[in-house]
Amino acid sequence: MFECLFDIDPAAGEAQLRARVEEFERVKSAAAAAQARATVLWESKRRAAEAAAGVPAAKRGRGLAHEVALARHDAPRRGGRHLGFAKALVQEMPYTLAALESGHLSEWRATLIVQESACLSVEHRRELDAELCAEVSRLQGWGDRRVAAEAKKIVCRLDVAAVVDRCAKAAKDRCVTIRPAPDTMTYVTALLPVAAGVSVYAALKRTADTTFDERSRGQIMADELVARVTGQPADQSVSVAVNLVLADTTLFGGDDAPAWLDGYGPVPAEIACTLARDAVTDQTAKASLRRLYRHPSSGQLVAMESRARLFPKGLAAFIGVRDQTCRTPCCDARIRHCDHAVPDRAGGPTSAANGLGACEACNYAKEAPGWTVTTSQSNGEHSAAFSTPTGATYRSTAPPLPGPPVRRRLSLIEGQLNIDLVTFNAA
Numbered sequence: 001m002f003e004c005l006f007d008i009d010p011a012a013g014e015a016q017l018r019a020r021v022e023e024f025e026r027v028k029s030a031a032a033a034a035q036a037r038a039t040v041l042w043e044s045k046r047r048a049a050e051a052a053a054g055v056p057a058a059k060r061g062r063g064l065a066h067e068v069a070l071a072r073h074d075a076p077r078r079g080g081r082h083l084g085f086a087k088a089l090v091q092e093m094p095y096t097l098a099a100l101e102s103g104h105l106s107e108w109r110a111t112l113i114v115q116e117s118a119c120l121s122v123e124h125r126r127e128l129d130a131e132l133c134a135e136v137s138r139l140q141g142w143g144d145r146r147v148a149a150e151a152k153k154i155v156c157r158l159d160v161a162a163v164v165d166r167c168a169k170a171a172k173d174r175c176v177t178i179r180p181a182p183d184t185m186t187y188v189t190a191l192l193p194v195a196a197g198v199s200v201y202a203a204l205k206r207t208a209d210t211t212f213d214e215r216s217r218g219q220i221m222a223d224e225l226v227a228r229v230t231g232q233p234a235d236q237s238v239s240v241a242v243n244l245v246l247a248d249t250t251l252f253g254g255d256d257a258p259a260w261l262d263g264y265g266p267v268p269a270e271i272a273c274t275l276a277r278d279a280v281t282d283q284t285a286k287a288s289l290r291r292l293y294r295h296p297s298s299g300q301l302v303a304m305e306s307r308a309r310l311f312p313k314g315l316a317a318f319i320g321v322r323d324q325t326c327r328t329p330c331c332d333a334r335i336r337h338c339d340h341a342v343p344d345r346a347g348g349p350t351s352a353a354n355g356l357g358a359c360e361a362c363n364y365a366k367e368a369p370g371w372t373v374t375t376s377q378s379n380g381e382h383s384a385a386f387s388t389p390t391g392a393t394y395r396s397t398a399p400p401l402p403g404p405p406v407r408r409r410l411s412l413i414e415g416q417l418n419i420d421l422v423t424f425n426a427a
Contacts, residue, residue, distance in 0.1 A: 026103030033101035036086035063368030067388045076331045088114045095133035104136040109147045116151035119166040124158045246272045246402050259402045311338040323357035329394040333359035341373040
C-alpha cells in the first residue's frame with residue numbers, strides 16, 4: 001500500500017497530477033511530524049537507559065544530536081536543531097504539531113514558529129501555540145515571512161523583555177563565514193549587531209556614491225570592502241596563507257584536471273594556474289611550494305606517522321589536505337582538529353592511517369559513550385567507519401586529490417610514491 005501511494009499514472013490529467021502534488025506535500029508534513037515524535041521518544045529512551053546505567057544527569061544524551069543528524073543524512077552540526085525542534089513541538093506546542101501533521105504547515109514554517117518562540121517560557125510558548133495554530137484555517141495562504149512575522153508579534157506581546165534580552169545576547173553570536181558561490185566566486189558573510197552592520201554598509205555605500213569610474217556600484221563596494229579589510233587594493237595580492245592543491249601536470253599544462261582551494265572547493269585548472277602564477281610572480285606577496293605524494297591508483301595521499309601523542313604540524317597538514325573537510329559522514333565543516341580515530345589512550349597510533357580531520361563539534365561528540373571509530377586503507381583509499389550507540393555504522397572515504405588518473409607506466413619506486421601533487425601556500 002505504501003509503495004502504491006507513490007505510483008504516478010502516466011495517463012493522468014493535469015488536475016489529477018496537481019492533486020497528487022498536493023497529496024505528496026501533505027505526506028511530507030505528516031512524515032516530519034512523525035519524525036519529531038520518534039526523535040523525542042528516542043531521546044527519552046536514551047536518557048532513561050543512561051540514568052539506569054548511573055551516567056550523571058549532566059552527561060546524559062551526549063552525542064545523541066549527532067546520531068539524529070546522521071540518521072537524517074544531515075550535517076552533524078544540525079542535529080541539535082533537529083532535536084530541539086522535535087522536543088519543542090511534541091512537548092510544548094501541540095497545535096503547531098497538529099498543523100504540521102495535517103499539512104497546514106510545512107516543516108520549515110513550523111521551524112520558523114519554534115525559532116521565534118525560543119525565548120519564551122513554556123507557559124507563554126503554549127499561549128503562542130494556541131493563538132497562532134489552534135485555528136489552522138488562518139494559516140491558509142501564509143508564506144514564510146508572514147508566518148515568522150505573526151509569531152514574532154505574539155512573542156513581543158507576551159514577553160517583550162525576553163525579546164530584548166534575546167537581542168542583547170545575540171551579539172555574542174557575531175561571526176564571519178565563507179561559502180562557495182557559482183563561477184569560482186565566494187560569499188563572505190558577516191553576522192553583526194544591527195548598528196555595526198548598518199555602519200559597515202553605509203561606509204561602503206558612501207564610497208560608491210563618491211567614486212566615478214567604469215565599475216558598477218556593487219563592484220566598487222566589493223573592492224572597497226577588500227581594501228579596508230586587507231589594507232591593500234583589491235587587485236593586489238596579499239601575503240596570506242591559502243592552500244591551493246593541484247597536480248604538477250595541471251600546473252605545467254599537461255592536463256585540465258580541477259584543483260582544490262582550501263575553504264572553497266574545486267576550481268577549474270585555468271583559474272588554479274592563474275592563482276599559482278600570480279602568487280609566484282607578484283613581488284608584494286610571498287608564496288611557498290610543498291610537494292606531497294599520492295597513491296598511483298586511488299589518488300589519495302600516502303601515509304605519514306609520528307610517535308608523538310599530538311599530531312606534528314607536518315602530519316596535521318598532510319591529514320588536512322587528504323581529508324579536505326570534516327570526515328564525519330554528511331559533515332562538510334572545516335577541519336579544526338586532527339584527531340585519533342582509535343584514541344591514544346586506547347593505544348591508537350599517531351599516524352595518517354589512524355588520523356582524521358574533524359570539526360570541533362564532531363570531535364567532541366564521538367567521545368560520548370557508545371561511539372567507536374575505525375579506519376582502514378585499501379588500494380590507497382582511506383576509509384573511516386563511525387559506529388553509534390544504537391549499532392548503526394556510517395562510513396566516509398577521503399576524496400581523491402586533484403589530478404588526472406595515472407596511466408603512465410610506473411617504475412617500482414614510482415608505484416609506491418607517485419610524485420605529482422603540488423600544494424601552494426600562497427596569497
